[in-house]
Amino acid sequence: MNDRLKALADAGVSIWLDDLSRERLETGNLADLVKNSNVVGVTTNPAIFQAALAEGERYDAQVRELAAAGADVDKATQSITTDDVREACKVMRPVFDATDGVDGRVSIEVSPGFAHDTDETVKEAAELWKIVGEPNVLIKIPGTPEGWPAITETIGAGISVNVTLIFGLEQYRNVMEAYVSGLEKALDNGHDLADIHSVASFFVSRVDSEIDKRLEATTEGPGTDPDLRGKAGVANARLAFQMYEEFFSGARWEKLEAEGARKQRPLWASTGVKNPDYDDTMYVVDLVVEDTVNTMPEKTLDAVADHGEVRGDRIRPFYDDAAAHMAALAEAGIDYDEVIEVLIKEGVDKFVVAWDELQTTLSASLEAARA
Template identity: 50%
Template sequence: MNAITQLAQVGTSTWLDDLSRERIESGNLSEIIASKNIVGVTTNPAIFAAAMSKGTAYDAQIDQLKAAGVKADEAVYAMSIEDVRAACDLFADIYQHSAGADGRVSIEVDPRTSEDADATLAQARQLWKKVDRENVMIKIPATEGSLPAIADALAEGISVNVTLIFSVPRYREVVATYIKGITRAAEAGLDVSKIHSVASFFVSRLDTEVDRRLDKIGTEQALALRGKVGIANARRAYAVFTELFDAATLPEGANLQRPLWASTGVKNPEYPQDLYVRELAGAHTVNTMPESTIDAVLAGENINGDTLSGRAQAAEDLFKELENIGIDFEDVFALLEREGVEKFVAAWNELLELMEARLS
C-alpha cells in the first residue's frame, strides 16, 4: 500500500505524463508500471520534442526514414506512433483488467489544426488506424473549432482525450459534445462500452496566471489568495461532472467521460510538489503527472480520502472573492486557451525544425 494505490482506492487513476523511446527500450516504463502503480500515459508535442531532441534512441529509425525520403512531419509521427504502440502493448493487461478505463496511452493531433474540425478529424482517424491498438486515446484540444471533430471521432468509435480545458463553461460544452458523440455511436450500432473518453482539465497553469495578477494587485488580501484557484476550479468542474452525468441519459453500456487533472506538476517551487494530487482525489477521475510529481506523492503522507466531493460551494466563494478584487476570469480563460495552443504549436514547430535538420 502506498499513496498511489490509496488514490486508486478513492477512485483516482494515476497516469504518467511522459513517454520516450529510451523509457520503453531501457525497461524504465515497465519498471514504473510495476513499482509505482502507473496505469496510463499521456503525451503531447512538447513531450515528444524533448524525447526526440536528445540521446540516440531514435537514430536508427531516423536513418531509415531519411533513406525513404519522408518529410519531417511524417517522420515525427512515424516515431511517435511506434512509441505509443509499444507503450499500448505494455499497458495491455491493465487495459483488460480495468475494462478499458485505464491502460491508456494518448497521442495528440497536430495542434496547428485546432480550429479546423475537418483536418482534426482526418488526423484523428489516421492516428487511430495507424497506432492500431484499442487502448490508444487520440488527444484533441477543446477549442471551439475542434469540438465538432470530437463528437465525430467518438461517433466513429474513436476513444478521445479532450485536452486543454481551462474553464467550467467550456467543460460543459465538452460534456455535451461527449454525450452527443457517444449517442451517435450507439445509434450507428457500435459497442459503446469500448469507447472511452477523458476531459483533461489544466490546473497549475491557472494558478500561475492568476498568481501573476494577484501579485500585481499586491494587497494583503490578494497575496493571501495565491495558489488556491487551480484546485478550486477543478473542484467546480468535478461538481459539474457529477451534476451533468447524474442527469444524463447515456446509451446502454456507455462509459462516463472521466475528468482528468492535467498540468499537475507545480510551477511555483513554494507550493508542495504533490499539491494538485492530494487535493484532487475522488471517484471517476484521472491525474496525469510528471514522474517527479509521482515520486513526491509516493514520498509524502497518506491520501486523505475524497478531497473533491462537497467542495463546490467553497470553490464558488473563492471565485467570487477573486472577482471582487479584480480578477477577470473571462480574460484569464481566453488567454490560457490561446496560450495553450500556441505553446503546443511552438513545441511542434521546434520538433519539425529538429527533424528537418536530422533528415537532411
C-alpha cells in the same frame, strides 16, 4: 508497491504518467512504473515528444531508415511518434484488459496546428487511430470551439478520445456536451458504446500561474490579500467535478448508459507545481476523488510517493469553499473569462511551438542522415 501511491489508487484515482520516450520503453522503465508505482496510463503531448527527440539517441536508427526511404519531416514525425505510442500501448495492454478498458490507456495528440480546424482534426484523429492500431490508444483533441464538433464526429466514429487543454467551466460543459452528442451519433452508427472511452483533461497549475500573476500585480484592494494566491487551480477543478456529477445524470445520460456508455472521466492535467513556495503534491492530494485520473510528470509522481498525504475525498466536501474562493477572486478584479481565454490561446501556442521545434530537430536529423 509504494504505500502512498497505493492509497491514491485505492481512493479511486487512476495514476497516469505524463511522459513518454523511447528510452522509457527500451529500458523497461515504463513497465517498471506499472509494476512498482501503480501507473495505469500514459499521456503525451508535442512538448513531450520534442524533448524525447532532442535528448535521446535511441531514434537515430529509425531516422536513418526514414531518410533512406525518402520520408519528409511530416511522415517522419508521424512514424516516430506513433511507433512510440504503439509500443507503449503494448506495455499497457495487460492493464487495459484487467480494467475492462478503463485504464491502460496511451494518448497521442493531433497536430496542434489543427486546433482551430475541425475537418483536419477529424481527419487526423481517424488516421492516428488507424496507424497506431491498438484498442487502448486515446486520440487527443484540443477543447477549443473548433474542437467540440471534432470530438462529436470522432466519438461518433467509434474512436476513443482524450480532450485536452480544458481550463474553464463553460468550456468544460461544451466538451461534455460534445462527448455525449458523439455517443448518440455512435449509437446511431451502430457502434458498441461500451468500447468507446473518453477523458476530459482539465488543466490545473496554469490557472494558478495566470491568476497569481494578476494578483501579484494588484497594488490595492482585496486583490492584495496573499491568501487568495495558489488556490484557484484546485477550486476551479473542484467546481469542474461538481459540473461533471450534474452533467452525467438524468434521462438523457441514463438512456446512453443503458446502452453501455461510459462516463467521460475528469483527468487532472498540468499537475506539476510551478511555484516552489507551494506544496509540490497539492494538485494531486487536494484533488482526490473516485473515478478521476491524475496524470503526473515523474517528478510529481516521485513527490507523491515520498510525502503525499491521501486524506479521502477532497472534492465534494469543498464545493462551497471553491465557489466562495472564485467569487472572492472576482471581487478582487480577476476576470475569469479573460483568464480562461488567455490560457487556451497560450496552451495551443505552446504546443504549436513545441511541434515546430520537434519538426525542426527532426528535419536537421533527416538532412544529416542523407548527407
